[in-house]
Amino acid sequence: MSVAEFDEIAPKYDESRGGTERAAGFARMLAPLLDPARPVLDIGVGTGIVAAELTSLGHTVHGLDLSPGMLARAKDRLGARVAVADACRLPVQSGSVDQAVSTWLLHAGPDNRAVLAEVGRVLRPGGRYLVIPAGGTRPTDDIGLLVGELENRLDPEGSRRDGPEWLAPIAAAHGLVYEGTASERPTSFQVSPRAMAASLSRGLFTGAWAVGGEATRLVDETRSRLLALPNPDVPRVRRGADVVLLFTRGT
Ligand SMILES: C[S@@+](CC[C@H](N)C(=O)[O-])C[C@H]1O[C@@H](n2cnc3c(N)ncnc32)[C@H](O)[C@@H]1O
Numbered sequence: 001m002s003v004a005e006f007d008e009i010a011p012k013y014d015e016s017r018g019g020t021e022r023a024a025g026f027a028r029m030l031a032p033l034l035d036p037a038r039p040v041l042d043i044g045v046g047t048g049i050v051a052a053e054l055t056s057l058g059h060t061v062h063g064l065d066l067s068p069g070m071l072a073r074a075k076d077r078l079g080a081r082v083a084v085a086d087a088c089r090l091p092v093q094s095g096s097v098d099q100a101v102s103t104w105l106l107h108a109g110p111d112n113r114a115v116l117a118e119v120g121r122v123l124r125p126g127g128r129y130l131v132i133p134a135g136g137t138r139p140t141d142d143i144g145l146l147v148g149e150l151e152n153r154l155d156p157e158g159s160r161r162d163g164p165e166w167l168a169p170i171a172a173a174h175g176l177v178y179e180g181t182a183s184e185r186p187t188s189f190q191v192s193p194r195a196m197a198a199s200l201s202r203g204l205f206t207g208a209w210a211v212g213g214e215a216t217r218l219v220d221e222t223r224s225r226l227l228a229l230p231n232p233d234v235p236r237v238r239r240g241a242d243v244v245l246l247f248t249r250g251t
Helices: 003-016 019-033 049-056 068-078 113-120 142-154 164-172 193-201 214-227
Strands: 038-044 062-064 082-084 099-102 123-134 177-191 236-251
Touching: 003 062, 003 177, 019 082, 019 099, 019 123, 019 177, 019 236, 038 049, 049 062, 049 068, 049 099, 049 193, 062 068, 068 082, 099 113, 113 123, 113 164, 113 177, 123 177, 142 164, 142 193, 142 214, 142 236, 164 177, 177 193, 193 214
Parallel strands: 038 062, 038 099, 062 082, 099 123
Antiparallel strands: 123 236, 177 236
């Protein structure tokens, strides 16, 4: 999604993305992997909802985000410890960060190669980068197969893919070692083909890409294919997992 789109959805972002329950769940997964004696840099902090939960668990969190609208809410939560900044050009000294996190950032707009290059630059040797991906595991039901195919066609380079199979080799090129999944929490939700088709119209799942021209045609085509699936009003139960991917900066 563009910065303007994040600015626009900022007032409704928290409630539309699982609210405090999601944020507290993410914070509980991240906290044991972080040193409370050292500051945490939250890259793509958004409204600060996850950072605030981490703060309540005893961590000092500094947040950066490109959307002033999202950051305005983060400022209410974190005070002066937030700043507008591009994850692809961090205003941070090389080798100066002990620990950084990004939750639901790498699918959301920035080029994953540019972000990992910057994280590799700013982390001190031995420092940690924790990522909670949005699209880490892809459901393999009939909806998931169609949406996955669409994502591949919209983003053949995988610049907005955030699963470990995409991130690990990129990270390695920037001095970061992928250590594996450090925490995992099963999730389950239901969606019908019709609801997914409607989400696509609103750009929910394709929002990371500028949808126009050929991309619009591909989205329209996928929407038609979703509506042509058997029983398009019957929700499919989709099981997945929230995971924390752990990267360390090589020494
Ligand atoms: C899906 S939201 C996640 C926000 C927050 N981490 C959370 O879990 O609630 C993605 C965030 O990434 C930010 N973002 C997108 N591209 C960015 C970039 N290049 N640099 C910094 N932040 C960016 C957006 O403004 C948005 O706040």
